[in-house]
Amino acid sequence: MLNFDKDRFVGIQSGAISIADDVRSLMKKLISGGAERLFFMGTGGVQLLTLPAIELAGRLSTFPVASAFPAQVVLDPPAGLDDKAVVVIPSLSGTTRESVELLSFLKARGCITITLTGHKDTPLAQEADYNFTNFAEDDTSSEMFYLQTLLIVLALLAERGEYAGYEATVAELKTLPELLVGVKAAFEDTAAQLAATIKDENYHIFTGAGSVWPESYYYGMCILEEMQWIRTRPVHAADFFHGTLELVEPGVSVFVFKGEDKYRPLSDRVENFARRYTDRVRVLDAAAAPLPGISPEVRALISPVILATELERLSAHLEVLRQHPLTTRRYYKRVEY
Template identity: 75%
Template sequence: MLNFDADRFVKIETGAVAIAGEVRALVKKLLGEGVDRLYFMGTGGVQLLTHPAIELAGHRSRFPVAGAYPAEVVIDPPAALDKNSLVVIPSLSGTTKESLALLAFLKGRGVRTLSLTGHQDSPLAQGADHNFSNFAEDDTSSEMFYLQTLLIVLAIMAERGEFKNYDATAAELQKLPGLLVEAKAAFEGKAATLAAEIKDERYHIFTGAGSVWPEAYYYGMCILEEMQWIRTRPVHAADFFHGTLELVEPGLSVFVFKGEDAARPLAERVEAFAKRFTDKVRVLDAASVALPGISAETRRLISPVILATLLERLSAHLEVLRNHPLTTRRYYKKVEY
């Protein structure tokens, strides 16, 4: 596979799911101490990677789980943010300035914090009340944060009697890193073909629903816009027919992400419509990926993980064909903002 180290990937994602037991123990302790509300507060694209876990809690738990932007929280905090809250702060570098400002703000209010980082020696890892660090880099972080935030919410639900299969699910997730490598290999040819098709296109609509909507948003904004300078329009499939449908015309590129959860019909509706008016409908379907040994129940929880791992292959080919490394930026670390 192009520019891919399978051993490195497996090591990183194995580390991501290896925290399952520690997460369960920590959650039990914190709930016992009176924690009655959970917030995910990440800066930029990493916050999008927490949204499937937030949505899962909203549909399957009565425990309050919400998301908020660090830069906004420090100037206008949620009314319920207090000493009984737990705030999870994901940051790959552990040095994100908005997240560090948030950490200082939360400490001043006596709010418990848990950081998820890719570097143990970072200030966010060292400064939070609790931390899980697992070395990762940009090309492996999406799967890592999806899985770790999922485990946190599942642990809360398990402690509350709202999810009965935590241990079995965690055991299945231990198999996932190797299976994702196989999924990447199976997708490699399609990724190369798709990259060749879109390398010169300057605009795409990205859509999806349910747990894969955040991945549609993330890939459009954080990969194509930030890392390739390609314009995108991420739109939730439920909103597609309330404005965006009028942009569909021959030659327009529409990416439709399909998951395996209850929201799948919303994406299928967009797919059926778009195919009537443009020949450039690109469908990525989590259900098409073989994951032997992973139950249907667990698959419904990891659709965004599956799509993220396929899209990494598309990105690897796209940067080569466009002669635009994913690390190239105009303004990041160059211009104060």
């Protein structure tokens, strides 16, 4: 596979899942200690990677689990940011400016803080109440944060008696890193062909529903826009027919992401419509990925992980064909924000 280090990838994803026992113990401690609310507050694209876990909590639990933008929180915080609130802050670098400012703000209010970082010797790793550091870089961080935030929510639900299969789910997830290598290998030729097809296209609509909607948003904004300077229009599949459908015409690229949860029919509906009006419909379906030994229940939880690991292969080919490394930015180091 192009520019892929199997051992590095497996090690990073195994490290992500290895926090499962500690997360369960921590959730037990926090719930028994009186925690009443859970927030996820990430800056930029990493916040999108927390949304599938938040959505899962909203379906299975009455415990308040919400998201918020750090840059907004420090200006006008939501209700409930006190010593009964647990706030999870993911940051690959551990130095993200808005998130560092947020951490100080939360500590002053007495909130319980948990950080998920890719580097230990950083402000977010060292100054939080609890930290889980697992070395990762851009090409491996999506799967890592999807898995870690999923484990946090599942541990919370398990402690509240709202999810009975925590140990069994973790056992399956521990086999996932090696299986994801197989997913990448199975998708490699498709990724190469798709990259060759779209390398000169400058606009794409991205859509999905349920747990894969955040990945469609993330890939459009954080990969194609930020790392390739390609214009995109992410739109939730439930909103597609309330505006974006009018942009579909011959030659318009529509990426449809499909998961294995109950929201899949929303993506099917968009695909069926788009195929009637454009010849550029690209479907990425988590259900097509080979994952032997993973139960349907767990597959439904990890659809965004599957798509993220496939899309990394697309990115690897795109940066070569477009002669535009994923690390190249115009403004990232120069913007005061």
